[in-house]
Amino acid sequence: MAVIEQVAEDEGIGTLVSQLVEDARGLAGAEVALVKARVGERASAYKNAAVFFAVAGVLALAALIALLVGLILSLATLIGPGLATAAVVIGTLAIAGVLAIIGKGRLTPGKPQ
Secondary structure, X not given: OHHHHXXXXXXXXXXXXXXXXXXXXXXXXXHHHHXXXXXXXXXXXXHHHXXXXXXXHHHHHHXXXXXXXXXXXXXXXXXOHHHHHHHHHHHXXXXXXXXXXXXXXXXXXXXXX
């Protein structure tokens, strides 16, 4: 009888071990699903923020263009349309050049920013 009881007990341990393995797999799968959900939520938030930044950038560019056109029209009454356009374009390119030089300087390795 002792041999029969020992075999039945071993089958019980085997069943418990297989249940433990199945539960561990289920837990791991649930953790992976949770991480995927969190990453998806963060990606969605970043996507929404990126859309707002893009729209803000487009609107800022439109405002800058309107400002430059207004400056040309204002100067045109004083120095004529051709010279006003040239002055605004040269001034804008000078500002862009200075900003590009500053940006290039910040890319140089070894310099503190």
